[in-house]
Amino acid sequence: MKRFEPAGRTPWWLFLLPFLVGCGGTAEQTEQPVDPLVIGRTIYIKRCVSCHNHDGSGTLRKRPYAADFNRVDGVLSQSDDLLIAAVMDGKKGTYGSMPAFRPILKEDEVRAVLAYIRHRFQKPPAADATPAVETPSPARSP
Numbered sequence: 001m002k003r004f005e006p007a008g009r010t011p012w013w014l015f016l017l018p019f020l021v022g023c024g025g026t027a028e029q030t031e032q033p034v035d036p037l038v039i040g041r042t043i044y045i046k047r048c049v050s051c052h053n054h055d056g057s058g059t060l061r062k063r064p065y066a067a068d069f070n071r072v073d074g075v076l077s078q079s080d081d082l083l084i085a086a087v088m089d090g091k092k093g094t095y096g097s098m099p100a101f102r103p104i105l106k107e108d109e110v111r112a113v114l115a116y117i118r119h120r121f122q123k124p125p126a127a128d129a130t131p132a133v134e135t136p137s138p139a140r141s142p
């Protein structure tokens, strides 16, 4: 018959085990909702930068002279619906044209990339422009 081993014989490193286990588990909690701006940025860099530039200025001295997103009275003063339609169906500009993205991007994705473009490049609206839509804050309880 085997005898019960006294505590003195327990290997010393067993006492470290709770610490080692404790460190591993909690560090990564990546259950975050994906920000549309992050999706939009990824799409912009992949699909739009080649013509519209990292700074949104449109290609300088190089065809097809895409729209400059930084102009206060520029293309971004149009409504979301018009701009989404332009990206989905393509746009023939004065000097060049943008291909239709309908075969490549879903409407949600175009919406996300447009939100990113507005967030990143759009300048404060001119005095007569319609104010940006504000998200209503939840009603407060007394």
Ligand code: HEC
Pocket (backbone or CB within 6 Å): 043, 044, 047, 048, 049, 050, 051, 052, 064, 065, 066, 067, 075, 078, 082, 083, 086, 087, 091, 092, 093, 094, 095, 096, 097, 098, 099, 101, 113, 114
């Ligand atoms: C092949 C080059 C090219 C690519 C790629 C491109 N664009 Fe364009 N884009 C253009 C040109 C050219 C215009 C028209 C400029 C003008 O009106 O003279 C334009 C115009 C626009 C406009 C303004 C539309 C309007 O109604 O005036 C928006 C918004 C836009 N692009 C967004 C995007 C987005 C978002 C992407 C990526 C998904 C993209 N573009 C990719 C070339 C491009």
